[in-house]
Amino acid sequence: MKNKVSQFVFFAIGILALLGVLNSPIALLLGFIFALIFSHPYKKESQKTISYLLKIAVVGLGFGMFIKETLETGKEGLTLTFFSILITISLGILLARLLKIDLKLGHLITSGTAICGGSAIAAVAPVIKAEPKTISIALGIVFLLNSIALFIFPPLGHFFNLSQNEFGLWCAVAIHDTSSVVGAALGYGDEALRIATTVKLSRTLWIIPLSILSMFLFKTKGEKIKIPYFIGLFILAILINSADILPTIITDNIVLISKRLLVLTLFLVGTTISFADLKVTGYKPILMAVILWVTISVFALVYITHF
Structure with missing residues (x-):
């Protein structure tokens, strides 16, 4: 009986999300409450589905963007992205040793904070041959902070009187996972969403050099580096939209469904x-x-508002 109730509630909330009844913070909050009250009927399936849904949604958002604006946005965030990654990785290596944390766990947390949350952890974990439990802990911590960010970043953006451009840049750098970056920007405005998505995905490409660095740090060889191929589909969607190949009514609906x-x-x-x-x-x-997250958030905010 309990399992049937949990299944009903799970699908009911999912349908409400698809119908546009829920916004990003409420959907996440309902997910928390569900996890606390019910035994998840589809936990393994949900974990796999998250990755696929996120990639499909991000590619769909590309149909609402134009190549010229995207290139300008990517260029604008390049310097900030480079320095934020450099600071995060350097500080992460130092903190892991000072706090005497398992070095692989510390590296996964650092990787998730520096680049793109769960995607970076999933990419780096096999390269450093991390244990499943270590991976699970790193993902749990990063997802928890992502979730907090989704609630606090939009109010902070308004408090600091950030423009949509500034907020899009800030959350793309300071929030770990792509889902929470897009979720936070979604409620701030369309321009913030466009900028946040573009900068975050360009940031995702840094998984490749990070994976190579990880090989040297942990002296591993022969492990495959996961390349985020869906970014190519995202760029293709932008090119299709920029060329006016599809009618506006179709691209508008693709973007709506993606959101x-x-x-x-x-x-x-x-x-x-x-x-x-x-x-x-x-x-x-x-x-x-938390130290890594606060450091990179403050650095990014100061950089965006003063440089």
């Missing part, structure tokens, strides 16, 4: 966070992740 898929993705993210795993880790990995 709703993102809200559904955030609900699924909330349902898969394991508070039990986070409790077992102790405070040091979480402390490390």
Whole structure:
């Protein structure tokens, strides 16, 4: 009986997300509540679905962008992206040693903070031959901070009187995972969403040099580096939209569906966070992740508003 109730609630909230009834923070919050009250009926399936839905949604958002604006945005965020990654990785290596955290766990947390959350962790983990439990802990911590960011960044953006351009840049650099970056920007405005998506995806390409660096740091060889191929589809979607190949009514609807898929993705993210795993880790990995996050958030904010 309990399983049937959990299935009903799970699908009911999912349908509400797809119908556009829920916004990003509410969908994520309902995911948390669901995880606390119910035993997840489709946990493994949800974890796999999150990755696919996010990629489909991001590619769909490309149909609302134009190549000229995208190139300008990517160029604008390049310097900030480089320095933020450099600072995060350097500080992460130092903190892992100072706090005496397992070096592989520390590196995964650092990778997730520096580039793109769960995607970076998933890419780097096999390269450094991390254990499943270590991967799970790193993902849990990064997803928890992502979730907090989704709630606090939009109010902070308004508090600091950030323009949509500035907010899009800030959340693309300071929020770990693409789902939360897009979720936060979604409620701030269309321009913020466009900028945040573009800068975040260009940032994702840094997975490749990070994976190579990880090989040298942990002296591993022969492991495959995962290249985020869906970024190519995102660029293709932008090119199709820029060339006016499809009618506006079609591209507008693709973007609308993509936004709703993102809200559904955030609900699924909330349902898969394991508070039990986070409790077992102790405070040091979480402390490390928070220090990295606050450092990069403050650095990015100062850079955007003063340079």
